Amino acid sequence: KNEVEQSPQNLTAQEGEFITINCSYSVGISALHWLQQHPGGGIVSLFMLSSGKKKHGRLIATINIQEKHSSLHITASHPRDSAVYICAVKNYGGSQGNLIFGKGTKLSVKP
Amino acid sequence: EAGVTQFPSHSVIEKGQTVTLRCDPISGHDNLYWYRRVMGKEIKFLLHFVKESKQDESGMPNNRFLAERTGGTYSTLKVQPAELEDSGVYFCASSHARDERIRDYEQYFGPGTRLTVT
Numbered sequence: 001k002n003e004v005e006q007s008p009q010n011l012t013a014q015e016g017e018f019i020t021i022n023c024s025y026s027v028g029i030s031a032l033h034w035l036q037q038h039p040g041g042g043i044v045s046l047f048m049l050s051s052g053k054k055k056h057g058r059l060i061a062t063i064n065i066q067e068k069h070s071s072l073h074i075t076a077s078h079p080r081d082s083a084v085y086i087c088a089v090k091n092y093g094g095s096q097g098n099l100i101f102g103k104g105t106k107l108s109v110k111p
Numbered sequence: 112e113a114g115v116t117q118f119p120s121h122s123v124i125e126k127g128q129t130v131t132l133r134c135d136p137i138s139g140h141d142n143l144y145w146y147r148r149v150m151g152k153e154i155k156f157l158l159h160f161v162k163e164s165k166q167d168e169s170g171m172p173n174n175r176f177l178a179e180r181t182g183g184t185y186s187t188l189k190v191q192p193a194e195l196e197d198s199g200v201y202f203c204a205s206s207h208a209r210d211e212r213i214r215d216y217e218q219y220f221g222p223g224t225r226l227t228v229t
Contacts, residue, residue, distance in 0.1 A: 002153060042222035043202060086154070097144035097159035098167055104153070
């Protein structure tokens with residue numbers, strides 16, 4: 001079992017829907033990253049958080065350290081949000097770059 | 112400001128050949144990371160440079176992989192000899208200068224190099 005689990009693996013939504021992607025992890029962490037990868041494209045960092053909640057435009061990321069769980073929410077989803085969303089954690093005490101990645105959630109937003 | 116760049120974008124080589132991947136980090140970023148995603152699997156950490164020094168190379172799969180960052184600017188990742196299982200997408204990322212007071216930095220990823228070993 002991977003130390004970082006994401007759900008769902010695949011998600012199809014209609015434009016305008018509210019979307020939630022979940023990430024659970026089993027190790028102690030100092031930071032959690034949400035990343036976005038478009039088809040054929042590189043990876044973009046959306047959020048890095050260690051507590052609470054962050055918001056950027058229509059994207060919201062939350063983390064509950066006690067429950068070892070994070071969620072990424074997309075409000076008023078749009079077809080351009082279609083991408084793979086990846087959760088990655090930095091193990092507490094681990095070296096800075098040694099991230100542990102989830103397998104990703106493939107999101108498809110239909111017009 | 113230019114982002115992280117990687118070269119080549121695609122490489123197809125035969126088993127046993129040598130391939131060298133290059134990563135140019137964002138100017139001024141002392142930290143440089145290499146990651147790999149093989150088909151159907153999650154991305155895995157390979158190694159981390161701070162300037163020209165290897166800070167953590169615990170993710171390097173075996174001694175067929177050699178990473179360098181001479182001068183602390185761009186980095187190369189050489190695979191010699193390449194094996195079929197080395198096929199995948201190799202990502203490079205960089206982050207800001209090291210500050211002992213801050214444990215974690217946002218990483219900026221490059222577009223990746225897709226390596227296919229036949």
